Amino acid sequence: MATNATTATTTTTATTETASISGSTTAEEATAKALHKRYEGLQTVRTKAIKGKGAWYWAHLEPILIHNSETGLPKAVKLRCSLCDAVFSASNPSRTASEHLKRGTCPNFSSSPVPKPISSVSPIQHNHRKRPPAAVSGGGSSSAAVGQPSFSVSPVRFCSEIGYSGAIVVSQQQQSQSQNLILSGGKEDLGALAMLEDSVKKLKSPKTSPGPVLSKAQIDSAFDFLTDWVFESCGSVSLSSLEHPKFRAFLNQVGLPSISRRDFVGSRLDVKFEEVKAESEAKIRDALFFQVCSDGWKVKSFGGNEENLVNLSVNLPNGTSVFRRAVFTSGSVPSKYAEDVMWETITAICGSVVQQCVGIVSDKFKSKALRNLETQHHWMVNLSCQFQGFSSLIKDFSRELPIFVSVVENCLKLANFVNSKSQIRNCFHKYQLQEYGHAELLRVPRHRELNFMPLCAMLEDVVSSARALQLLLLDETYKIVSMEDPIAREVADMIRDARFWNDLQAVDSLVKLVREMAHDIETERPLVGQCLPLWDELRAKVKDWCGKFHVSESPIDRLIDRRFKKNYHPAWAAAYILDPLYLIRDTSGKYLPPFKCLTLEQEKDVDKLITRLVSREEAHIALMELMKWRTEGLDPVYAQAVQLKQRDPITGKMRIANPQSSRLVWETYLSEFKSLGKVAVRLIFLHATSCGFKCNWSVLRWFSSFRAGLDRAQKMIFIAAHAKLERRDFSNEEEKDAELFASTDGEDDVLNEVLVDASSV
Template sequence: MATENAINSSVPSSVDDHTAKALHKRYEGLVTVRTKAIKGKGAWYWVHLEPLLVHNSDTGLPKAVKLRCSLCDAVFSASNPSRTASEHLKRGTCPNFSSLSKPISSSPNSSLPSLSSHHQNHRKRNSSGVGVASSSLYQVSPIAILDPDLAYSPAATATATAVVTSSTAGLSLPQHLMLSGGKEDLGALAMLEDSVKKLKSPNGSPGPTLSKNQIDSALNFLADWLYESCGAVSFSSLEHPKFKAFLNQVGLPGVSRRDFSGARLDAKFEEARTESEARIRDAMFFQVASDGWKLKNSCRAGEDNLVNLTVNLPNGTSVYRKGVFTSGAVQSKYAEEILWETITGICGSVVQRCVGIVADKFKAKALRNLENQNHWMVNLSCQLQGFISLIKDFSKELPIFKTAIDNCLKLANFFNSKSQIQNCFHKYQLQELEHAGLLRFPLPECKNTKNFAIVFSMLEDILNSHRVLQLVVLEESFKVICLEDLVAREVAEIIQDMGFWSELEAVHSLMKLIRDKAQEIEAERPLVGQCLPLWEDLRAKVKEWCAKFNIAEGPVEKVIQKRFKKNYHPAWSAAFILDPLYLMRDTSGKYLPPFKYLTAEQEKDVDKLITRLVSREEAHIALMELMKWRSEGLDPLYAQAVQVKQRDPMTGKMKIANPQSSRLVWETCLSEFKLLGKVAVRLIFLHATSCGFKCNLSFLRWVCAHGHSRVGMDRAQKMICIAAHSKLERREFSNEEDKDAELFNVANGEDDLLNEVFVDGSSV
């Protein structure tokens, strides 16, 4: 009860933390959008609107995100920046915005209004120590700044007040100056003034001075960042002029890409390799995880694919071992050889330390062969792949899937290929959805590779465009097209058929259910004992889906059961029974293993697996211990301690407080189960998914271009090892591309940040 009260008392602060993180994320998204907009890649109004993060005066935590008008200091809600801009700026509510938009007279005697800081900054040219000519050397009339093409016309020259003064050098230049090289001479003139100033005062103000230790530490962090980006940042970027200027500005010496791709890389790799090998040596046993055998849709024909080999340790940590580059589909025998070489490379002759393998489903034959040849091993196929494959199964087995997808393909193809129809479609999109664009549509090669992520996006687009499509087919112009175009008539019939929309909603809902479940599996990385509960939870949710959309349960359950059997391994049942996490209290107060949730076949699987994992001479003893475990279970106090949960501050979900308790209980207070305990500790820590370190696509393309030489491949292997070691250390399983995608999909209320950057900025 004390533990539960402590957990409950922490809930409000956890909720506050979750809210604060959401506000921080919203604020950072707005800042990113504004930065891009100021560079000319976004909406015009971001120059005048600044995001603010408002904090609670009592707790110090963020409580709101606001927008401040830089012209009049007014503060607004950040829920819809585009609407704020329309109402505050365009409609004249802002007293200072209207003055900026007034026409400027070119008369030399006219009173000229001051320019906004945005227009003034836009004319500045500055590079690595060069003086800003526009502010210190000359003055150009406002008309020249607003219309650069007029700056050097005769009329502009007559009215310009380009008064050049250089009192520091003792020079006197004419007031009305026409530079022979045109406006490009302004930067050179600024450099001339800067040179004069340096000659006048050779001992200028010194830059920041850093000690040798500070410089070494800074360059060490720079190296970490470069290697951990794993190709997202190129070595050539180190010699970019702007980056060199940045290093000079903060007091760091220039760096060489040769140094960072040579000695520093070798030292970092050796450090990561030594630490990884020490952790593996410290563990009594381990599991090998391999991800990448299954070709990803993003890999194009002829490109290399990366297979990552990782070592999962009993304490819940993972250590990167190596990467193997492959081209095209891999034969089962080759995969088997690579896996066995990895095991012997770690263990030497003591191969019993490797208690299993988990791999994405390239060829089940390789896993079965290794398991049959080594009786102590448990080799599993990745659960993530099993769940994702369900979508393919449903598309083949359920007619509703094929009908809905085929109709959506016909709609998307029609509306994306007819320019006259597109204009009408975009008109109603702007009216109803406040944005316009094509429907996402899978290319032929995507359909051939079963890229259901794109198909799902297409279904989502069409479902969200329900009202828009209905309005389009009611247009008189569309009805005229239908008189001559058979496909247009078919499309109109589909859109006006309510049965189509019901089927589409049902298919989209089921795909989303499975996709969300797959994303949860990828994030949580469940252990083998969680496999049976995962599939039972899926069955329950699909049963609710059938009831909601009035779908017969029989065919749907048949598809799920078929995929379940393809992925099932006896270790699922054995780990479920042996893991104290799933012990259940009976009427007598004992905590006993949940045998009643197993089928008769699964109970036999438990016996068979346990006897296989021990020697023949010990098999009968292990089965006797299993019977004792079944009847006595675990001390109630320890069982409750293992099952204590706490709320995850990041997700808000209740999770096991100490996942290692399940194994530690067997190694300490259940020491009387000598053989069964040995099986249990080696079984219940096994991971059920192979997903771990993710490599950037940019790095894979770099390997394709430069990895054919021995030196290039050696560098690639070292960079992967350093990056993977660091990410696994932080338990960070996403890559930079995933984070960018998440950032640019941040949305709140009616404000679509992605739309503002790429549509309003006309970058597409």
């Protein structure tokens, strides 16, 4: 019994000890595992820091694991200073760096000298019996080195040749004493050697790292400006270029961290879009009524496809415009689709109160859609773009004006001959280089593309190459070709003919005349009341052109009248009559509306339009008020205040001092005209052009390539368009670049010289 009891006691004790040892072992393993995890974490942090993504002190502090000598398990994690081998606790590396490194406790941190250039240290000497030793400079002393190739390299000379000035610094004394350094990799080793020395300096002297130190607020502000620039450039700046090595190097040089393109199309894009959208909607809510501007229905050919971006914006009575949406189309779209897009835009803005939209101005072929919407909603005035109307005139001239057709045929014959005959083409290029410093083919439109833009480009080329074409006829090569080729003789007779150059100059002058007026319309964006004066101005200029070049007036007048009637809207006449800007002072001193400048039909249009825009009950009241306006006009002082002009400091042109005065007079001083005033304030502010945000080819490429990211692209277009409209910038970056490189100065002088030469032959 005693024996059994003893055995049981012994067994119990052994079991307890085993359990205790097992529990102790488990605890030690858990501690070791935690320490190892802590060590790996510190190593990861140090690795990132050495790559420039963390604190500077990790270059000098190295995590180490202290192991238990009995069990071999980790028992602690420490930090070792690589400069003096001192060991510290790893609980707070930042405090350790401050106390040990910054406070000067480390004997080698503050007093360590600038690393000695490796090129000044003697390489390891090897014993090679068959080759003589070579002397190597070493900080003012020299030692022998053997076994290297026989070529010589001057580190100072080659560093200057490769443009490296970072690390190798040789004093005058060293230069005088140094001898040629021999490296196994040849000349290419010097660049790598300089980079190595530069890395050593950075590691030993982190305080001297180059580049400005910016605060977080400065960095955030800089990236806000960068974000605005990228978004407002809209396609002109590729998002991928933000990760270009050179751009990242630039950011580093000015003290900014690198930025990811994903950051731009993510949170930054969303925040900026919401900010701009809220600002736009607030502006629209403030206005009592507005006009929708629809631009971009004209189909453009891009990369073999007919693709387009239709921009819809909102014109407000105070003269500002805000962007609303962009619609991507491919190929020609039906008029009904355009009508639906415009009406959806209106209802999305004002809901059921659609009377807030008092009209639409649109470009190109959407006249049917505009007429339908105007017929269905009597309060609307829907206009065709005047810029498109003037631009289309050039197309009319190129197809139907006799002098234009004749010049185009002659220039086609001349350009095709010069381009296709290799001998003639080479001679022509020779004289182009001689006269203009460049050589190129004359642009010839494809047969199916005989529209006005390619034709005008060809005419411009012939005009600008006039002197080279004259010299071409004097070349022996051309004379030899002319002996056998009748077309060469015909082209030569054409070039010698003064009438050809006179007609070409006339056509070129007419194109420039209309283009300049169209350009002014595009940049100044006239209101609807200016339409009649613009067409009168065009007729007067064309009349002078006919007299200057002895061209019959009737064919061109017929084309202008036809285009005028195609674009005309009764609102032109009504706004012209109601806008105080165009009041005329009569003999009695009164300022009266210019009814005498209207035709009988246009006077009837004014009555019809005014009665359509008011309710049936107000129609007769509005007509009575119109008669009163016709006979009494406006107080002379107010009329003069509205018509006051001042010189534009940029263009030098005289402009209306306050364009909003016309509308404000009706809303305040002329308040007794209850019914007519409602019509007047709505008509006067209407824009006559749809020119607004210009879409460039980069944006179309975006839409074509990234249909999946359409939502993001829409947001970027919205931001860019909003910024352009806010600063009234209606230009295109690509056109600006073209203007920068284009130089047409002196073309008219050259053509005049050719005319003189031709007439003397």
